[in-house]
Amino acid sequence: MRVTIAYIEEPPFGWTEADGTAMGADIELAELILRQIGVDRIEHCLTTFSELLPGVAAGRWDMNVPLFVTPQRADVVAFSLPVWGIEDGFLVGAGNPKALTSYSSIANSPDARLGIIWGQVQHDSATASGVSEEKIVIFEQQADAVAAVLSGAIDAYASTALGNRMIASRMGSSMIEAVAHEPHTSEGLRTPPLGAFSFDRENVDLLKAFNLGLLSYLGTPDHRARMARFGLTDREIDPAVMKAS
Incomplete structure (x- = not known):
């Protein structure tokens, strides 16, 4: 078979x-x-x-x-x-210059731009937290989104927290940083x-x-x-x- x-x-x-x-x-x-x-x-x-x-x-x-x-x-x-x-997280530039730690922080930042892979659930999570479509940049491939973070074309790339940790570990903290989202304190423990x-x-x-x-x-x-x-x-x-x- x-x-x-x-x-x-x-x-x-x-x-x-x-x-x-x-x-x-x-x-x-x-x-x-x-x-x-x-x-x-x-x-x-x-x-x-x-x-x-x-x-x-x-x-x-x-x-x-x-x-x-x-x-x-x-x-x-x-x-x-x-x-x-697995929870979501961001990949950001080294030092996280815009202090982006959640979708809400993207929504509240006047000029932050968020990269998301087309069709992934992070798009719905972002818009549900108030991120406008004008702040979202859609990519087909993860490699393109990561390259956009490195070049400064976007300020954060949203994906799984685990996957982001692996990418940051491989590339080095001097180039890119994985940021775990702030805990859901209002929801308590959740799956x-x-x-x-x-x-x-x-x-x-x-x-x-x-x-x-x-x-x-x-x-x-x-x-x-x-x-x-x-x-x-x-x-x-x-x-x-x-x-x-």
């Missing part, structure tokens, strides 16, 4: 090595579960974020790497059990946004088998150890385990 996984360039979740090999936390988890359920041929398809949902829905590939689960997306694809829960693999809604058998594999594997010592290599800790894993149990 062959399964094709679509992914995007977004370390530590997925990226392409120099030799063309697909790597990343989500890639490794998908491959492990697929092999457990009897898939003997796994292929990878690099795409853009905007093509993930329409691509899998049209049958151009069999499954997508995880993305945040929303009701609107669930109308288009079938989601697996969640595999991580962070959850991410899950997605499938064509007609691909019921694969989704069912994949979920059974996830159910027996998520939260195990092997799962936690593998994900730790990519920077995912109990903080990101436990919300998904609790939701799946």
